[in-house]
Amino acid sequence: MPCRPSDWAPGGLDRILPTPFRRPSPRCTNLVPERVRPALENTLKDLQLDYIDLYHIHWPFRLKDGAHKPPEAGEVLEFDMEGVWKEMENLVKDGLVKDIGVCNYTVTKLDRLLRSAKIPPAVCQMEMHPGWKNDKMFEACKKRGIHVTAYSPLGSSEKNLAHDPVVEKVANKLNKTPGQVLIRWALQRGTSVIPKSSKDERIKENIQVFGWEIPEEDFKVLCSIKDEKRVLTGEELFVNKTHGPYKSAGVRSLGSRELSSHQPSCMQAEEAQRR
Numbered sequence: 340m341p342c343r344p345s346d347w348a349p350g351g352l353d354r355i356l357p358t359p360f361r362r363p364s365p366r367c368t369n370l371v372p373e374r375v376r377p378a379l380e381n382t383l384k385d386l387q388l389d390y391i392d393l394y395h396i397h398w399p400f401r402l403k404d405g406a407h408k409p410p411e412a413g414e415v416l417e418f419d420m421e422g423v424w425k426e427m428e429n430l431v432k433d434g435l436v437k438d439i440g441v442c443n444y445t446v447t448k449l450d451r452l453l454r455s456a457k458i459p460p461a462v463c464q465m466e467m468h469p470g471w472k473n474d475k476m477f478e479a480c481k482k483r484g485i486h487v488t489a490y491s492p493l494g495s496s497e498k499n500l501a502h503d504p505v506v507e508k509v510a511n512k513l514n515k516t517p518g519q520v521l522i523r524w525a526l527q528r529g530t531s532v533i534p535k536s537s538k539d540e541r542i543k544e545n546i547q548v549f550g551w552e553i554p555e556e557d558f559k560v561l562c563s564i565k566d567e568k569r570v571l572t573g574e575e576l577f578v579n580k581t582h583g584p585y586k587s588a589g590v591r592s593l594g595s596r597e598l599s600s601h602q603p604s605c606m607q608a609e610e611a612q613r614r
């Protein structure tokens with residue numbers, strides 16, 4: 340089975356990341372150039388592997404060793420994004436990693452990275468579900484040729500959308516479970532998707548998302564869920580309201596108008612609904 344992000348052409352094969360797909364990320368405390376390779380080497384040793392398919396920058400900030408949650412004064416350190424990325428690129432060159440990517444990036448940070456990157460990120464991973472469509476970032480990645488992976492596609496354990504009445508209604512209509520509808524929604528948007536369950540039955544249920552489609556009218560209904568709220572803002576990880584350097588987590592994003600025409604973006608669906 341093709342596993343590399345470069346095989347996931349837009350509109351190509353459906354993408355739910357298979358279990359053997361190896362996609363760890365260095366801890367925020369290791370986001371300093373000299374720690375990137377040792378961190379990867381430790382991960383390879385732990386996993387007893389020779390290489391990793393996809394290595395992500397987990398969050399675009401660096402924490403001091405032993406940082407608290409939320410961080411105390413002086414625990415959020417300067418992040419040398421370009422230096423860290425260069426080391427990630429070296430891992431690719433040395434065959435230790437097949438592809439490199441980022442998570443939780445903003446458009447500004449992505450463009451800063453792209454200005455110096457010799458190997459552009461293959462993947463950008465972000466929170467994405469009908470309750471946080473993240474259109475602006477999704478469209479920015481598409482425009483820059485970067486594949487998107489949707490994390491927390493069920494809304495996470497905190498905001499489990501499997502119990503949302505709109506999702507339940509669509510699921511009943513299609514004779515599918517709410518979990519399947521949410522995962523299928525992500526695939527139909529053109530992202531790969533990483534649902535998580537601790538239960539065997541649900542893992543089996545969550546993989547039954549191929550060979551059927553959410554019809555356009557129901558896709559639009561799912562897109563119309565109004566209570567847009569990001570669950571994982573990262574606030575407890577990197578915000579110190581008194582001492583900074585991050586005094587808040589920007590949590591709302593309004594959708595971009597620059598839409599590409601070939602993907603069923605939610606914004607397109609919403610606009611179509613308005614017309």
Ligand SMILES: NC(=O)c1ccc[n+]([C@@H]2O[C@H](COP(=O)([O-])OP(=O)(O)OC[C@H]3O[C@@H](n4cnc5c(N)ncnc54)[C@H](OP(=O)(O)O)[C@@H]3O)[C@@H](O)[C@H]2O)c1
Binds near residue numbers: 492
């Ligand atoms: N890059 C990042 O910064 C980042 C951040 C967050 C998450 N992630 C990754 O994204 C993946 C998933 O994220 P997540 O765990 O936050 O959220 P999620 O997959 O959206 O939701 C997991 C929750 O949904 C429940 N669930 C699973 N299948 C279900 C189904 N069919 N019906 C109803 N409920 C179901 C699970 O409970 P049970 O276990 O009881 O089934 C669990 O409570 C993980 O691999 C995680 O590591 C990445």
